[in-house]
Every structure is written in C-alpha cells, then in structure tokens.
Amino acid sequence: MAINSAVPNVEKKVLLASLMFAAAMLGLIAYAAIRLGISVPTCITNVKPFEEGELIRVAPGRYEAHVVAKTWSFKPNRIKVERGSVVDFYVTSKDIVHGFMIDRTNVNLMAIPGAVNYAQARFDKAGKHQILCHEFCKSGHDNMMGWIEVTP
Ligand SMILES: [Cu+2]
Numbered sequence: 001m002a003i004n005s006a007v008p009n010v011e012k013k014v015l016l017a018s019l020m021f022a023a024a025m026l027g028l029i030a031y032a033a034i035r036l037g038i039s040v041p042t043c044i045t046n047v048k049p050f051e052e053g054e055l056i057r058v059a060p061g062r063y064e065a066h067v068v069a070k071t072w073s074f075k076p077n078r079i080k081v082e083r084g085s086v087v088d089f090y091v092t093s094k095d096i097v098h099g100f101m102i103d104r105t106n107v108n109l110m111a112i113p114g115a116v117n118y119a120q121a122r123f124d125k126a127g128k129h130q131i132l133c134h135e136f137c138k139s140g141h142d143n144m145m146g147w148i149e150v151t152p
Contacts, residue, residue: 049066050066050090050092051068053066053067053068053074054066055079061082061085061086062085062086062087063079063085063086063087063088065088065090066090067089067091067092067100068092069091069098069100069111070095070098071095071098071144072133072137072138072141074100074144076146077131077145077146077147078147078149079131079148080148080151081123081148081150082150082151082152083123083124083125083151083152084123085122085150086120086121086122086123087120087122087123087148088118088120089102089107090117090118091109091116091117091118092111092112092113092115092116092117093111093113094113095113096113096138097111097135097137098110098111098133099134099137100117100131100133100134101132101133101134102121102129102131103129103130103131103132104129105129106119106121107121111135123150125150126150126151127150128149128150129150130145130147130148131146133145
C-alpha cells in the first residue's frame, strides 16, 4: 500500500526531470543558433555539380558520375560509357534518404541529403545495368530507377 502511493510522486519527479532536460536541450540549441552562429549544414545539392547531376568524362575510359537522387528519380538517370570504363560515383540526395544500387556491380550506396557517398565500378562487359533505389522512399519508390549503358 505504501509503495502504490509513492509511485505517482516518482512519476512526477521523472516527468519533471524529463521536461527540464528537454528545456535545457532546446535552450542549448537556441544558444548555438543565436549566440554561436551554428546552424544546420546546407544541403550539398546547392553546390555544383550536385545541382542537377552530371556525368563528367575525365579521361578516355574514366568518368565521374555526380548523381542526385530526389523523389522519385536519379539525375542523370541514363549514363552511357564505353566498355572497360571505370566510373567514380558520387551520390547525394536533394530531399529525403534514397538508395543507389547498380545491378551486377558492388555499388550499393545510400543517397543522403547533405552528404556525398562514393563508390567506384568498372564496366567490362557491354550491356545495360539497372540503377535502383533500394530504400523505400514513399509512393513513387517502385518507379525510381535509371540505366547504365555500356557500349562495345
Ligand atoms: Cu526509393
């Protein structure tokens, strides 16, 4: 009986401590933003070449693919390289978290707003590789894809 009557007081203390902790965190966030000038990092997609996504040919057989994911597409979504090419993939997202996977390669990245992820792949056989989003990103996820065409 004595234990039961003590429980509400303990809950009140835990609730009060939680509210004080939350208030302290909000205060620290406000202090960092207002007094120290620290803000949330800007999205990397504000920086060229991540504004629209781009395939850059740096040398014969060497490419840099700057891929921007957004609901529900990749830019560029058609990448054409010649057989034997090595492609450096730099992947980011313009809005929410997406996936970036190229079939029959080891490329399997997350496309994250504010971050650039990297992978390299070599394409030794002519043909097509499908690019897929492997992170469920709402209703249009099923249609989020692209292609890499490797020419002979
Ligand atoms: Cu998706």
